[in-house]
Amino acid sequence: MNNLDQLFIVSLSGLAIVIIIGLFLPRQATWLAKLSPLLYVGQLLLLIKMASLVYIDAGSASEIQSSFHLHLLGEPLQWRFDALSWFFAIITVVAALFAALFMSGVWGEDYRKKTSANAYTMLHLGLLLNVNSMLLLLASGDFISLFIGWEFVSWASFFMMVLNPQKVARQAAMKYLMYAMTGAMALLAAMAYIYDISGSLQYDIVRLSMSHLSSEQIIPLVILFVVGFAIKMGVIPFHLWQAVAYAETPAPGAIFMGAISARMGLYAIIVVLFQLISMDNFAYIHIPYTFWNVQSVLAWIGALTTIIPTYIALKQNDARHLLAWHGVGQGGYMLLGLVIADNVGSAGGLLHVFNHATYQAALFMTVAAVMYRTGTSNFDKLGGLVSQMPLTFMVMVFSIIGLAGLPPMNGFVSKWMVYRSLLLDGQPLLFVAAVIGTLGTILSVYKLVHNTFLGQLRVEHQEIKEAPLTMLIPMLLLALIIFVTGVMPGLILDWIVPVQAAIGLPPLDYHLGGIILPTGGLDMIWLTLILFYGFAVGAVIFYLIGGRAKHVHQYDNYAGGHFLTAKVRYHYSHNFYAGLMHLIGGWYRGSFVRLEKAIVSLVSFLSQLAENFYRANQPTMLVVAVVVMAIWGIAVGRFG
Amino acid sequence: MNTLNNIPVQADNNKRTNPLATVFDEFIQFCQSRSLFMLHYCTGCGAIELPPAMTSRFDMERLGIQPMVTPRQADILLVTGYVSVKTLKRVILTYEQMQSPKYVIGICSCTVNGGMYWQSYATAKVLNEYLPVDVYIAGCMPRPEAVISGLRRLMANIEQGKGNAWQDYYQRYDYYLGNQQHLFGDDWQTPTDVIGEAKYYELEAEQTYGKHTDILAQHQQPLEAQTMQIKF
Numbered sequence: 001m002n003n004l005d006q007l008f009i010v011s012l013s014g015l016a017i018v019i020i021i022g023l024f025l026p027r028q029a030t031w032l033a034k035l036s037p038l039l040y041v042g043q044l045l046l047l048i049k050m051a052s053l054v055y056i057d058a059g060s061a062s063e064i065q066s067s068f069h070l071h072l073l074g075e076p077l078q079w080r081f082d083a084l085s086w087f088f089a090i091i092t093v094v095a096a097l098f099a100a101l102f103m104s105g106v107w108g109e110d111y112r113k114k115t116s117a118n119a120y121t122m123l124h125l126g127l128l129l130n131v132n133s134m135l136l137l138l139a140s141g142d143f144i145s146l147f148i149g150w151e152f153v154s155w156a157s158f159f160m161m162v163l164n165p166q167k168v169a170r171q172a173a174m175k176y177l178m179y180a181m182t183g184a185m186a187l188l189a190a191m192a193y194i195y196d197i198s199g200s201l202q203y204d205i206v207r208l209s210m211s212h213l214s215s216e217q218i219i220p221l222v223i224l225f226v227v228g229f230a231i232k233m234g235v236i237p238f239h240l241w242q243a244v245a246y247a248e249t250p251a252p253g254a255i256f257m258g259a260i261s262a263r264m265g266l267y268a269i270i271v272v273l274f275q276l277i278s279m280d281n282f283a284y285i286h287i288p289y290t291f292w293n294v295q296s297v298l299a300w301i302g303a304l305t306t307i308i309p310t311y312i313a314l315k316q317n318d319a320r321h322l323l324a325w326h327g328v329g330q331g332g333y334m335l336l337g338l339v340i341a342d343n344v345g346s347a348g349g350l351l352h353v354f355n356h357a358t359y360q361a362a363l364f365m366t367v368a369a370v371m372y373r374t375g376t377s378n379f380d381k382l383g384g385l386v387s388q389m390p391l392t393f394m395v396m397v398f399s400i401i402g403l404a405g406l407p408p409m410n411g412f413v414s415k416w417m418v419y420r421s422l423l424l425d426g427q428p429l430l431f432v433a434a435v436i437g438t439l440g441t442i443l444s445v446y447k448l449v450h451n452t453f454l455g456q457l458r459v460e461h462q463e464i465k466e467a468p469l470t471m472l473i474p475m476l477l478l479a480l481i482i483f484v485t486g487v488m489p490g491l492i493l494d495w496i497v498p499v500q501a502a503i504g505l506p507p508l509d510y511h512l513g514g515i516i517l518p519t520g521g522l523d524m525i526w527l528t529l530i531l532f533y534g535f536a537v538g539a540v541i542f543y544l545i546g547g548r549a550k551h552v553h554q555y556d557n558y559a560g561g562h563f564l565t566a567k568v569r570y571h572y573s574h575n576f577y578a579g580l581m582h583l584i585g586g587w588y589r590g591s592f593v594r595l596e597k598a599i600v601s602l603v604s605f606l607s608q609l610a611e612n613f614y615r616a617n618q619p620t621m622l623v624v625a626v627v628v629m630a631i632w633g634i635a636v637g638r639f640g
Numbered sequence: 641m642n643t644l645n646n647i648p649v650q651a652d653n654n655k656r657t658n659p660l661a662t663v664f665d666e667f668i669q670f671c672q673s674r675s676l677f678m679l680h681y682c683t684g685c686g687a688i689e690l691p692p693a694m695t696s697r698f699d700m701e702r703l704g705i706q707p708m709v710t711p712r713q714a715d716i717l718l719v720t721g722y723v724s725v726k727t728l729k730r731v732i733l734t735y736e737q738m739q740s741p742k743y744v745i746g747i748c749s750c751t752v753n754g755g756m757y758w759q760s761y762a763t764a765k766v767l768n769e770y771l772p773v774d775v776y777i778a779g780c781m782p783r784p785e786a787v788i789s790g791l792r793r794l795m796a797n798i799e800q801g802k803g804n805a806w807q808d809y810y811q812r813y814d815y816y817l818g819n820q821q822h823l824f825g826d827d828w829q830t831p832t833d834v835i836g837e838a839k840y841y842e843l844e845a846e847q848t849y850g851k852h853t854d855i856l857a858q859h860q861q862p863l864e865a866q867t868m869q870i871k872f
Contacts, residue, residue: 387866457866465871553863556831558710558737561681561730563831 004066004081004139007046011132014039018128022121029117033108036124040097040131047093053086054498062502066139075201077148078141083498084275085138087350088260088267090495091357092138095259096131098361098474103127103252105470107372111250119163123250126160130256137264143191143201146268150187153264154180154232160253161245169248172241179231179241187228193221203276210277215285218277222294225272233265234328235335236304240596242328243309247320251368254320258327258364259357266334266353274503279341298339303430305332306437308592314444314577315588319367319377322448323360326403329437330356336434337418340425343506344515348417350496351489355410358485359402362478363448366396369467369475370452379447383571384457384554385464391476392467393453398479400445402486405438408528410486416522417515424519447576456554456571487528488512665801672741673798676715676791677708681734684721686748686781693784705791711737716794719767721781722750722757725823728764732820735771736832740841742806743774743794747787752776769819772805810838814850826855831863 017039021032052060066079081089103111103123112120133156137149158180161173195201197217198209213221227238234242246257273279282295306329313325330352337349369392370385371377386393398409405415415438422431466472485492490512497507509516513525542549555564564570575581613621678700682690694700694707708714711734723731735744746767749755754765767773774797777790797803809816813834821828835853838844 387868388871390868390870468872551865551867553831553865556737556863558712558734561734563729563733 001067002064003046003050004064004079005068007043007050007135008066008079008139010039010042010046011128011135014042015125015128015132018121018125022118022125026117026121029121032124033104033112033120036104037097037100039128040093040100043093043131043135044090044097047086047090050081050086053081053083054495056498065141072144075142075144077145079136079139079145080141081139083495083502084267084270087495087499088263088353089135089138091263091354092131092134092260095256095357095361096127098365098478099127099252099256099259100124101474102255102365102368102471106468107251107368107471110372122163123252126156126163127252127256129156129159130261132156134260134264138267142203143194143206146271147184147187147191150232150264150268151184153261154184157245157257157261160257161249163250163253164248166248168244172245172248176241176245179238183228183231183238186224186231190221190224190228193224207276213277218281218285219287219294222273222277222282226269226298229265229268229272230301231265233262233269233331233335234305234309235265235331236301236308237592237595239305239309239328240592243312243321243324246327247318247324251364251371254324255361255364255368258324259361260353262327262331263334263353263357266331266338269335270338270503274338274341274505278504279339295339295341299336299427299430300433302332302334302336302339303433303437305329305335306434307332307440310437310440310444311584311588314440314447315581316444317379317574319370319379319382319448319452320364322444323363323367326441326444327356327360329441330360330403332437333415333418333434336430337414337421340418340421340427341505342421342425343500343508344417344424344517345421346500346503346505347493347496347508347510347515348414348421350499351417351492352411352414354492354495355402355414355482355485358478358482359399359409359411362395362399362475362482363403365471365475365478366392366399367452369471372471373464373467374461379451379573379576381458382452382461383455383573384453385461386453387457388461388464389453389466391472393449395472395475395479396449396453398482400449402482404442404445406442408486408524408531409482410489410492411482413486413489413514413522413524420517420522424517443577443580451573451576455573456569458569458571459566487524489514489524669799669801672715673795673803674704676703676705676743676795677713678705678716678718679711679714679734679738680707680709681711681717681731682720683723683727683731684748684750686720686750689747689781689784689787690718690720693787698784698788700788700791703788703791703795711735712739714738715742716791717742717744717771718747719744719751719771720747722748722755722760723764723767724762725764726762728770729824729828732770733830733832736830736834740806740837741798741803743798743803744771744805745790745794746773746776747779747782747790749778749780752778755780764823770816770823772808772816774803774805807841807843810834810841810843810848811845812847813838814847814852817856818850818852821852821855827859829856829860833862 018032018036021028050064053062053064056062062082064081068079070077108120111123130153133149133152137146137153140146140149154177158173158177161176162170164170191201194206197213198206200206231238242262246254246261249257273282279295282298283293285294287293287297308329309325309332310329313322313329316322316325334349334352334356337345337347337352340346367377370382370389373389374382374385376382402409402411405411415434419431419434422428422434467475490510493508493510493515497510500507509521511523514522555566557564557570559570562568562570692698700706705716711717715738717731717735717738719731735742744767746752750757750763751767751773754760754763757763758765764770775790775794777786779786782790794803817834835844835848838848
């Protein structure tokens with residue numbers, strides 16, 4: 001029994017423990033709450049034992065095979081871990097560990113009081129189910145096990161989404177299910193096509209047969225796979241389901257799913273497009289009647305995914321929805337970096353998976369802490385919380401610097417690498433698109449931090465306290481990770497270079513502080529030192545030479561000579577970017593929403609039509625059907 | 641407050657022993673006089689003369705004077721016309737929010753003596769009863785040349801160390817507060833703790849306190865700044 005088997009056993013036994021305690025020992029559920037992080041610590045330790053997958057030395061295997069095998073339709077099913085699986089798995093387990101830490105303290109108590117002990121157990125169960133199914137997907141070694149894992153992941157996400165009983169959450173979950181089923185059908189069709197071409201669903205055999213496919217065969221295959229996986233990732237034009245569904249799940253679910261759940265789509269895209277069909281081919285496969293090739297189409301899909309959801313996030317008036325929309329938008333950078341498929345860009349895309357998981361989890365935690373204290377995440381009802389919750393504010397500032405991609409936090413490194421590869425690759429238009437996406441990110445994270453923490457404190461929030469320690473500790477730990485991996489990205493690039501080797505990309509030259517390029521690399525340690533030197537100069541001027549700052553009350557403020565009182569709210573948060581919306585507001589046309597509605601009504605119209613025909617004129621329709629079938633049969637028999 | 645005391649008639653009293661003794665003070669005054677930020681708080685019709693004075697034709701900015709949107713960063717408060725009682729409350733609030741050293745310029749005859757509104761029940765006639773005014777620029781309305789001439793006069797005063805009217809507000813606070821209370825009623829108060837600031841600048845004088853500050857002390861509720869603190 002090797003480490004991978006142990007990982008599955010630990011993971012599944014965690015599930016069994018939660019189910020048994022939830023069903024038979026409901027009084028012990030409080031202990032379950034306290035000890036639930038241990039379920040993930042065990043998995044994390046086993047993953048660390050498997051770290052030889054990425055810290056490669058002589059004699060270490062590039063793959064760990066699971067010992068159990070199944071056979072289906074004469075095809076062996078296998079599960080295995082390689083560097084790519086390990087990279088995604090460790091992010092998954094660490095994200096789940098932080099979500100469980102967050103859930104095991106005061107937040108969980110509060111949730112149990114507000115709902116029920118049963119609902120709280122279900123939340124634990126949902127998190128475990130998600131982790132289990134993701135590990136199963138990440139370990140998949142052929143298309144059947146990939147499909148099984150894929151379906152488990154979809155249903156586990158759905159399970160998590162419906163834990164919120166509100167109507168908006170239930171509707172979003174149903175919508176997700178429709179999308180996920182569409183994706184699964186596309187995936188199934190692609191698998192059938194693959195089976196038709198290569199006669200097997202084993203990766204090795206498929207990889208061989210992929211190398212001599214014509215472009216007429218590859219293009220539909222790529223379309224089917226990308227549709228199947230991009231739906232999970234929320235890539236344009238399938239971005240509509242994700243944000244509401246993730247934002248409305250209970251906080252630990254939002255933390256976990258916002259951090260990693262959607263990236264399973266990216267994992268599957270990497271497996272299929274990089275490991276099976278080499279990305280090198282795509283630059284030479286032209287789309288008929290256009291000047292595009294498959295690679296540039298994928299890159300532009302990534303670029304549009306950075307722009308459109310980010311600017312939708314800019315218009316959100318609820319902190320959770322704003323963050324969830326960013327989760328969709330940041331996926332575009334990952335896809336964009338990977339599709340460029342050079343050593344810098346692909347490493348940037350993969351690094352962004354890790355970085356995004358860290359700051360997105362931290363951001364959802366801060367919003368959950370604010371919601372715990374104030375009861376709302378609506379921007380119109382918040383403001384000025386920095387004096388009451390300074391540590392939460394600090395975590396949010398660290399995380400939004402990461403999200404906006406500014407130094408010295410980790411988001412900067414990965415975004416810099418994506419930009420750099422776009423420039424080196426000679427793609428100025430894609431570069432501009434990525435920068436436009438970042439501009440929208442900066443604007444909306446400023447909106448987030450301003451409307452929550454800066455500005456005027458409301459009267460009803462004068463007495464609130466800092467977030468409790470059980471929420472603060474995971475938040476501060478994540479903030480530390482965000483900073484440390486920003487200053488020393490080499491720590492994570494250690495994992496990424498083996499992943500690049502595993503998916504057949506050229507490896508990146510790097511060191512602890514950044515990356516090495518012939519045309520000028522990046523050294524975050526120096527950059528951070530210079531940045532802090534600047535801060536130090538500013539601090540000397542402000543505190544030592546100046547030192548005459550005077551603190552005034554928030555009502556002793558200039559508002560055109562107006563006398564401010566508690567009755568007059570002077571916090572500008574509603575319709576925050578009115579001036580910007582005056583310029584770009586006309587471009588928000590809801591085209592995708594209308595397209596979605598049109599498809600929905602078309603399908604329901606056709607189904608009603610069919611139903612009406614069938615019900616109204618059953619004998620006639622039966623005769624027509626028989627006649628058509630007969631004619632078709634005769635035609636095939638005669639001419640076929 | 642161009643009183644006789646400010647006119648240097650006894651120049652030989654402050655005889656310089658060391659020529660470098662006041663060089664830093666003079667340098668700071670020189671710099672201050674050439675970097676004046678002017679608050680946009682324009683009342684009345686005199687404001688219409690400021691756009692030409694600020695923009696390319698007369699171009700105040702060549703003198704180092706430019707507009708500023710908040711009182712915290714501004715040096716000059718321009719009162720450009722008649723001041724109704726309601727406006728005066730806002731002018732005083734804004735003036736007290738400015739940081740010292742700060743200067744007030746009264747433009748137009750209305751600020752000097754009420755001008756064409758001298759019969760009005762609702763206007764404050766003489767501005768320097770409520771605020772210490774550094775320079776008056778009379779006229780109805782004064783042309784941009786006159787405005788710039790007045791500003792140069794202020795610059796010259798600052799450079800010579802005579803632009804000290806702001807100190808008068810702390811030293812004779814009771815007098816100004818009395819006039820304000822006479823107009824607005826005894827329950828008048830602003831968020832700024834003027835007496836605290838007088839102590840901070842070490843400008844407390846005999847006339848800082850009086851019966852009007854006593855009235856204020858009876859109902860004044862100080863606004864304590866919110867401090868950032870970690871409470872669990």
